[in-house]
Amino acid sequence: MSCPRIEVDLSKIRRNTQTLVERLGPRRIGVTGVTKAVCGHPAIAQAMLDGGAVGLADARISNVQRLRAAGMTGPITLIRSPMLSQADQVVQSCEESYNTEILVISALAAAAIRNGSVHGVVLMVEMGDLRDGISPENLPDIAMQVMQLAGVALKGIGANFACLSGLSPTALQMAAFCDLANEIESICGPILKIVSGGNSATLPWALGERATGRVNDLRLGEAILLGVEPVSGDQIGGMHTDAFTLVAEVIETDAKPPPSPIALIDPTTERLRIVTTSAASARMILAMGHQDTDIPGLSMPVGSTLIGATSDHLVIGSPRTLPKVGSEVRFQMNYSALMHAMAAPDIKVELMGNSSTRPTRHTQGKVGHFARV
Numbered sequence: 001m002s003c004p005r006i007e008v009d010l011s012k013i014r015r016n017t018q019t020l021v022e023r024l025g026p027r028r029i030g031v032t033g034v035t036k037a038v039c040g041h042p043a044i045a046q047a048m049l050d051g052g053a054v055g056l057a058d059a060r061i062s063n064v065q066r067l068r069a070a071g072m073t074g075p076i077t078l079i080r081s082p083m084l085s086q087a088d089q090v091v092q093s094c095e096e097s098y099n100t101e102i103l104v105i106s107a108l109a110a111a112a113i114r115n116g117s118v119h120g121v122v123l124m125v126e127m128g129d130l131r132d133g134i135s136p137e138n139l140p141d142i143a144m145q146v147m148q149l150a151g152v153a154l155k156g157i158g159a160n161f162a163c164l165s166g167l168s169p170t171a172l173q174m175a176a177f178c179d180l181a182n183e184i185e186s187i188c189g190p191i192l193k194i195v196s197g198g199n200s201a202t203l204p205w206a207l208g209e210r211a212t213g214r215v216n217d218l219r220l221g222e223a224i225l226l227g228v229e230p231v232s233g234d235q236i237g238g239m240h241t242d243a244f245t246l247v248a249e250v251i252e253t254d255a256k257p258p259p260s261p262i263a264l265i266d267p268t269t270e271r272l273r274i275v276t277t278s279a280a281s282a283r284m285i286l287a288m289g290h291q292d293t294d295i296p297g298l299s300m301p302v303g304s305t306l307i308g309a310t311s312d313h314l315v316i317g318s319p320r321t322l323p324k325v326g327s328e329v330r331f332q333m334n335y336s337a338l339m340h341a342m343a344a345p346d347i348k349v350e351l352m353g354n355s356s357t358r359p360t361r362h363t364q365g366k367v368g369h370f371a372r373v
């Protein structure tokens with residue numbers, strides 16, 4: 001199998017989605033599966049749907065188009081405010097989009113009329129993350145303007161947390177967001193189909209003790225893909241954190257390192273640093289580098305340490321017996337490493353655990369079922 005590659009266990013993505021769907025269901029919160037970290041990979045998106053996600057969402061129209069080209073016909077929402085220049089593409093491939101600018105919404109309305117369709121608008125509200133969002137005091141006015149535009153229909157409101165600020169929402173912020181839903185409906189009528197309370201960082205609130213009020217949707221990427229809560233980085237109980245594995249090949253080993261210190265560039269500071277080598281830190285070099293992934297986001301194999309990386313090489317120290325040249329080393333990735341690796345042209349994606357290639361009784365236990373995409 002080719003290297004470097006990402007092995008994706010679709011059954012773990014399916015089960016992670018299912019776990020969240022089952023926990024949020026009793027609170028009447030649906031799961032929208034967010035595919036941006038995997039560049040809209042159709043089989044991964046399908047695993048989210050198979051796990052019970054009610055729909056899909058992505059930040060980039062190119063990823064949505066990839067999903068459509070693969071034959072996905074269900075609802076897909078664009079969760080980054082559309083570029084004015086892409087209004088036509090957005091109405092052609094998405095049922096709905098998240099919006100903050102009336103100029104863009106007007107362009108979507110005109111594009112929808114040209115397209116003979118009605119485009120759904122979810123208004124993103126600024127609730128403290130200070131990224132994109134309409135300030136709460138301007139929301140009723142913009143909602144009224146959307147209501148009056150032909151070609152678009154106001155479908156809901158959404159909040160976003162932790163992306164820029166790194167802070168999870170508080171109960172007070174969530175209560176204020178729910179109040180906004182009621183306020184809009186008191187003006188526009190009971191029209192809000194979607195009250196989307198945020199991303200994976202909203203999960204601690206949504207699964208906590210308090211009532212979840214009007215929130216009926218969460219847009220989940222990281223929690224489904226990596227099984228962790230993004231702000232703390234902690235594993236979510238009962239979730240798989242190893243659905244993705246990055247595999248790279250050893251191209252050089254150095255079991256007898258030179259006795260003198262060697263100079264290396266520290267990738268985190270870009271400064272030269274001196275590493276003292278000893279028998280306890282034999283080195284291996286892998287054919288993978290900064291161009292392929294976010295190196296500091298890799299978790300090293302047990303007993304190994306990251307010595308450094310360049311654009312195309314990864315240098316790892318290991319006190320143990322070094323693997324042979326040509327053998328493979330496996331890594332887990334954080335969100336940033338995953339996102340970069342999935343977008344890297346030299347990294348192949350190998351799927352396993354697919355329902356169509358699920359091991360039969362006969363072959364269970366041997367993971368021999370890979371399909372290349």
Ligand SMILES: *Cc1c(COP(=O)(O)O)cnc(C)c1O
Nearest residue numbers: 034079160199200219220221222
């Ligand atoms: C990326 C993103 C999400 C998903 O975030 P995760 O932390 O991966 O769950 C949800 N909503 C918006 C607007 C996003 O940009």
